[in-house]
Amino acid sequence: MRAQQPPRTDDGERRVEPSNGQPPRPTKQELVEAAGRIVPDVIAMDLRVLFCGINPGLYSGAVGHHFARPGNRFWKALAGAGFTDEIFSPDEDRALLSLGIGITNIVARTTARADELSREELQAGAKRLRATVKRYRPGVLAVLGIGAYASAFGQRAKIGLQAESPVACPVFVLPNPSGLQAQYQLPELTEIFAELHRVVGTARP
Numbered sequence: 001m002r003a004q005q006p007p008r009t010d011d012g013e014r015r016v017e018p019s020n021g022q023p024p025r026p027t028k029q030e031l032v033e034a035a036g037r038i039v040p041d042v043i044a045m046d047l048r049v050l051f052c053g054i055n056p057g058l059y060s061g062a063v064g065h066h067f068a069r070p071g072n073r074f075w076k077a078l079a080g081a082g083f084t085d086e087i088f089s090p091d092e093d094r095a096l097l098s099l100g101i102g103i104t105n106i107v108a109r110t111t112a113r114a115d116e117l118s119r120e121e122l123q124a125g126a127k128r129l130r131a132t133v134k135r136y137r138p139g140v141l142a143v144l145g146i147g148a149y150a151s152a153f154g155q156r157a158k159i160g161l162q163a164e165s166p167v168a169c170p171v172f173v174l175p176n177p178s179g180l181q182a183q184y185q186l187p188e189l190t191e192i193f194a195e196l197h198r199v200v201g202t203a204r205p
Contacts, residue, residue, distance in 0.1 A: 025070075026059065026062035026063060030062045031058045031059065031062050032058075033062075034058045034059075034061030034062040034110050035058060035061070035110055035111065035112065036061075036109050036110060036111075037056070037061040037062075037109070037110045038056075038061075038108045038109060038110070039056040039060050039061060039064060039065065039066055039105070039108075039110065040064075041102070041103065041104045041105075041132075042066065042093050042094050042096055042097060042101075042102050042103040042104075043097075043102040043103075043104060043132070043136055044097050044102060044136070045136055045137060046136070046137050046138070046139075047097075047100050047101060047102045047136065047138040047139065048099075048100035048101060048138070048139050048140070048200050048203075049083075049100070049101055049102070049138060049139060049140045049141075049142050049196070049200045050101075050102045050103070050104060050132075050133070050136070050138035050140070050141050050142065051074075051101065051102065051103045051104070051142045051144060052103075052104050052105060052106060052129065052141060052142065052143045052144065053066065053067065053103070053104075053105045053106070053144050053145070054105065054106055054107065054114045054117070054144065054145045054148040054176065055105050055106060055107035055108065055109060055110065055111060055114060055117060055125075056105060056108075056109075056110045056111075057069055057110065057111070057112070057113075057178075058110055058111070058112050060090070060110065061110030063090065063091070065090040065091050065093050066090060066093050066103045067090055067093075067103075067177065068090035068091075069178075069179075070179075071178075071179030071180075072177055072178055072179055073177045073178075073179060073186050073189055074144070074177040075087050075088050075089070075090065076186060076190070077177060077186065077189045077190045077192075077193040078101075078193060080186075080190035080193065080194070081190055081191075081193035081194040081196065081197045082194065082197050083099065083101060083193070083197055084096075084099065100139075102136075102138065104129070104132060105125070106122055106125035106126065106129060106143070106145075106148055106149075106152050107121050107122060107124075107125040108125075108128075114145070114148060114176075117148075119151055122148060122151045122152040123151075123152055123154070125152055126152035126153050126166070129141075129152075129167065130166070130167050130168070133167040133168050133169055134167075134168050137168070137169070138169055139169060139170075139200060139203040140169060140170050140171070140172055140196070140199060140200050140203050141165075141167055141169055141170070141171045141172070142171075142172045142173075142174060142196055143171060143172070143173050143174065144174050144175070144176055144177055145173075145174075145175070145176040146158070146159060146173050146175065146176075148176075149171075149173050153166045157173050158173065159173055159174065159175060159192060160172065160173065160192070160195065161199055169203075170199070170203060172195075172196045172199055174189075174192055174193065174196065175189060175192065177189060
């Protein structure tokens, strides 16, 4: 019996269907077309913690979910640190709200690389983020990317809880969880997420 072929997109390219039950992977053309898209925030009032990425990558823009590119370690670190009981799939990102967890970005638009963002965009994103925190009142803002945080808010930063917060709640800075960031391996990244988990446990509410 002939094996069933994966469906084709409008341009004739075959879409790859993962074998692990995950959503179909976007094609090269779909990734190209994702540039400039906005992935909706996962947000609600009075969250325990609001995670903040730098900006969505093309893969996330194509599928419409945060930290979606295979190899991104956000979801594994989140589970390993105790925020979730199991490793969530990116398409389950809105289920985090029931756990008091949200996701936003410093800059909303999708790019292939974070270094495509200008300092002006990051600074404008910081202004928007201040307003978001003031409106939604999360217990802790957790920013994923020390360099982008420093550029956006114009202040020195360290990994961990910041001595001074530029927004209306405590700020905890984590490494960028992208698989391309080799400085922090998954065990180290998970331990930093675990430290955030302890901070969140002592914060309001």
